[in-house]
Amino acid sequence: MKFLCLECDQVMEFAERQIPGDGTLAAVFVCPECDREMALLTNPMETQFVSSMGVKIGGREVPAQPMEGIRTSLDEGGEKAFTEPVGEAAGNDPSVPAPPGAPSVVWTPEAIERLQRVPSFVRGMVKRIYTDYARERGIRTLTPETMDTARSDLGLEGM
Amino acid sequence: MRKFRTYGEVEHSTGSELLEQVLDQRDRLARRLAEVGTIVAVASGKGGVGKSAVTANLAVSLAARGHRVGVLDADLNGPSLGRMLGVVDAGLEDRADGVVPAEGPRGVRVISMELLQDREDAPLRWKEPNSDTFLWQSSMEAMALREFLADVAWGKLDYLLVDVPPGTDKIRRLLELVPTLPVALLVSTPAEMSRAVVLRSIRLVREAGVPSVALVANMTEYLCPDCGHRGSLFRGDGVRRLAEESGLPIWAEVPFDPRLGEATDRGVPPAAEQAANPVAEAFARIVARLEEPPGPDHEAPGSPSGSADPETSS
Ligand SMILES: Nc1ncnc2c1ncn2[C@@H]1O[C@H](COP(=O)(O)OP(=O)(O)OP(=O)(O)O)[C@@H](O)[C@H]1O
Ligand SMILES: [Mg+2]
Ligand SMILES: [Zn+2]
Numbered sequence: 517m518k519f520l521c522l523e524c525d526q527v528m529e530f531a532e533r534q535i536p537g538d539g540t541l542a543a544v545f546v547c548p549e550c551d552r553e554m555a556l557l558t559n560p561m562e563t564q565f566v567s568s569m570g571v572k573i574g575g576r577e578v579p580a581q582p583m584e585g586i587r588t589s590l591d592e593g594g595e596k597a598f599t600e601p602v603g604e605a606a607g608n609d610p611s612v613p614a615p616p617g618a619p620s621v622v623w624t625p626e627a628i629e630r631l632q633r634v635p636s637f638v639r640g641m642v643k644r645i646y647t648d649y650a651r652e653r654g655i656r657t658l659t660p661e662t663m664d665t666a667r668s669d670l671g672l673e674g675m
Numbered sequence: 676m677r678k679f680r681t682y683g684e685v686e687h688s689t690g691s692e693l694l695e696q697v698l699d700q701r702d703r704l705a706r707r708l709a710e711v712g713t714i715v716a717v718a719s720g721k722g723g724v725g726k727s728a729v730t731a732n733l734a735v736s737l738a739a740r741g742h743r744v745g746v747l748d749a750d751l752n753g754p755s756l757g758r759m760l761g762v763v764d765a766g767l768e769d770r771a772d773g774v775v776p777a778e779g780p781r782g783v784r785v786i787s788m789e790l791l792q793d794r795e796d797a798p799l800r801w802k803e804p805n806s807d808t809f810l811w812q813s814s815m816e817a818m819a820l821r822e823f824l825a826d827v828a829w830g831k832l833d834y835l836l837v838d839v840p841p842g843t844d845k846i847r848r849l850l851e852l853v854p855t856l857p858v859a860l861l862v863s864t865p866a867e868m869s870r871a872v873v874l875r876s877i878r879l880v881r882e883a884g885v886p887s888v889a890l891v892a893n894m895t896e897y898l899c900p901d902c903g904h905r906g907s908l909f910r911g912d913g914v915r916r917l918a919e920e921s922g923l924p925i926w927a928e929v930p931f932d933p934r935l936g937e938a939t940d941r942g943v944p945p946a947a948e949q950a951a952n953p954v955a956e957a958f959a960r961i962v963a964r965l966e967e968p969p970g971p972d973h974e975a976p977g978s979p980s981g982s983a984d985p986e987t988s989s
Contacts, residue, residue, distance in 0.1 A: 517693060518685055527685055561811070564802065568818040571696040580700070582773045582826040585818040586791065591800035594793035598774075599766035637791075640769030 517573070519554060521547035528554065530574030534668075539563050543573045564589065577670045578648060581641035593637030600636070621650045623658045630660050645670065704825040704852065707773075711745070712833040713965065715858040716849055716885075720876035721869040722841035725893040726862045728939045729929065730838040731759040732946035733860075736958040737965070738781035739947035742833040745776065747823050748787035749849065750840035751816055752799045757789030761942025765790065773828030780943065786827045788819075817848055824852055834965065843875045850883045858887040858965065860926065864894045867913045877921050889924050890914060891961065894931040898953060905930065926964045927957040 519528040528545035531553070536542055539560025546553050556573065558566065566573060570585050587593060623631070634642050649666040650658045708714070717730045730746060738744045748756035757763040760779030767790055768775035776784035788799060801815045829835065839846050850856055859880040863873045873890075880888050892914035897906045918925050929935075930953050938945040946958040 518682060520679075520685060564811070565814060568814045569693075569697065570700050570818065570821070571693045573693070575692075576696065580703070582769070582771075582828075583822045584826075586822050589801050589815060589818070590791065591802050592792060592794070592797050594791050594797075596764075596793050597767055597791045598769045644771055 519545045519556075521550060521552060523547075523552070524549040526550075528552075533572070533574055535563075541566070541573070545574075578645050581644065584641060587638045587641060590637070593635060595636050597637055598640055619651075619654075619656050621647050621656060621658050624660075626660050627658050627663060630663060700821070700825070704821065707825045707827075707829065708853070710831045711829060711835045713857050714835045714837060714853055715860060715965065716837045716839050716846060716856055716880075717860050717862060717891075718839035718846045718876055718880075719862045719869070720841065720843045720846070720872040721863065724862050724864050724869055725929070726841075727755045727759055727838050728936065728944070729860070729862050729891055729893060730836050731756060731939055731944040732935070732954075732958050733961055734760065734783045734834075734836050735780050735944045735947040736955075736962050737834050737836075738783050740962055740966075743782070743784075743831060745784040745827075745829050745832045745835040746779070746786075747827075747835060747837045748785070748789070749820055749823065749837050749845070751788050751819055753840065754788040756785055756838055757787040758942055759939050759944060760785050762787075763789050763795070763942075767791075770828060773826050775828050781947065784829060784832070786823050813848075817851070820848055821852055843872065843879060846876055846879055847883075850880070850885075854883070856880075856883070856885050858889075859885045860889055860891050860961070861923070862891045862893050863914050863917060865892065865907075865913045867916075870913045870917055873917060874921065877917075877923065889926040889964065890918055890921075892925050892928040895928040896930045898930040898932045900932065900934050927960040929954060929957040 520526070521528055524547055526547050526549045528547050530543065531546045532542075532544040534542045534544075541558045541563040543556045543558075544553055545556065558573075568585060568589065570580060581587075631639060631643055631646075646658060646663055646666050649670060650656075650662055655662055715733075717726050717733070719726050727748075727750070734744050734746045746756055746760060748754045750756075757765075757777070760777075760783055762777035762779045762785050765777035767777060774786070776786045777790055779785050789795070792799075801811070837849060839849060846859070861873055861876055861880075863869050877888065895907075895914070899905070914925060914928075917923070932952075932954050935945055935954050946955050948955075
């Protein structure tokens with residue numbers, strides 16, 4: 517899928533992705549030359565269909581998580597399906613191993629509290645995504661604000 | 676009329692192409708399956724013939740012989756292998772490199788929808804919209820099967836058994852993801868009713884070029900748990916006729932044994948436990964056939980493979 521700005525004969529760049537509600541997915545593309553913007557809106561069926569293929573319109577900012585499709589699409593995901601990662605309370609999840617030399621990311625109690633409100637069915641993967649996000653940007657302390665920024669930066673649909 | 680350049684002519688590379696993502700997905704699947712030895716589909720087309728019970732008992736029988744075995748319950752709507760392998764209450768470990776499968780008897784690694792849903796009676800429902808439309812369901816099911824194959828940290832396996840749900844289209848879904856499927860076992864009962872459906876499945880796996888296709892006859896005779904008396908359960912002999920019509924070998928005939936059913940449903944598939952009984956022998960035969968190096972099948976169609984006692988064949 518490519519969007520061409522006919523005026524400038526330029527391929528528009530993916531800029532932003534949002535889930536404004538109702539299962540709609542909005543993907544914004546911008547012309548690098550004239551800055552004209554356009555939004556691609558998908559209906560709920562199309563949104564889910566794209567996500568069922570495990571692909572993201574505009575590209576992926578974060579690597580695909582294990583069973584991401586099932587975990588974000590299943591209606592009644594088991595609250596007891598996944599074991600709590602060890603060390604979660606400390607905000608240091610060994611299942612998100614820091615690459616050698618990389619500082620570990622510490623979650624503030626407020627951030628952990630907010631993470632606990634995420635259904636446990638997807639909590640592990642959500643935690644990993646935020647931790648990676650923080651690590652990649654050199655953020656050592658992960659706060660609820662970091663989560664907000666990450667959410668909109670990464671366009672986390674349904675998480 | 677305006678003249679557009681083609682997609683390929685419009686240069687642009689941000690690495691965001693959907694196709695690239697799909698290819699990347701395919702790579703992930705290939706990397707995961709590179710560690711898996713032989714994938715065995717246990718299918719039928721027909722419901723209720725004992726596919727899941729055969730899968731569970733075959734898994735423990737293979738594991739008892741020292742093989743590393745994984746079981747993938749592809750029956751998303753009517754999963755049963757979590758229960759049959761006694762792992763329904765196991766919590767899955769969620770790791771960056773994959774979801775760690777539950778560990779059942781003899782170290783058999785299991786993934787099943789039963790492990791992902793809390794309530795036993797929870798119907799498989801995907802988030803709205805239109806979760807009842809056929810297209811929707813099937814795209815979700817294809818996604819789930821792909822993730823069960825690619826996103827489970829199977830580790831090194833000698834065998835991965837896939838319990839394929841009833842319905843002839845379901846085996847096709849597996850073949851789309853695993854086009855080089857090496858073995859398909861088609862379970863059938865002597866009841867004539869199942870013949871037509873199983874024939875359709877046979878045709879599908881043959882057309883897909885699955886090199887090793889065999890029949891497992893289930894509930895061929897009644898085995899009285901008290902006196903060991905054997906009698907027939909069904910009139911006719913549908914599986915032999917099936918073997919003749921299709922030219923497929925019957926790898927084993929599993930008798931109807933109430934103890935087998937009861938113990939399997941309780942989560943302790945008994946095939947590997949008892950030494951010398953017709954059920955254990957039947958599964959030992961399938962194991963022996965799977966252990967044979969792949970090659971053309973010299974078996975005369977219709978005759979159950981000869982005595983392949985694990986004691987003597989090892
Ligand atoms: N040889 C056997 N002797 C006794 N009971 C058996 C035998 N084979 C299967 N059963 C029992 O019959 C029931 C149905 O078998 P099973 O669930 O394995 O069938 P299935 O083909 O997987 O069904 P479905 O199509 O619904 O998935 C189960 O309770 C099972 O334990
Ligand atoms: Mg079954
Ligand atoms: Zn422009």
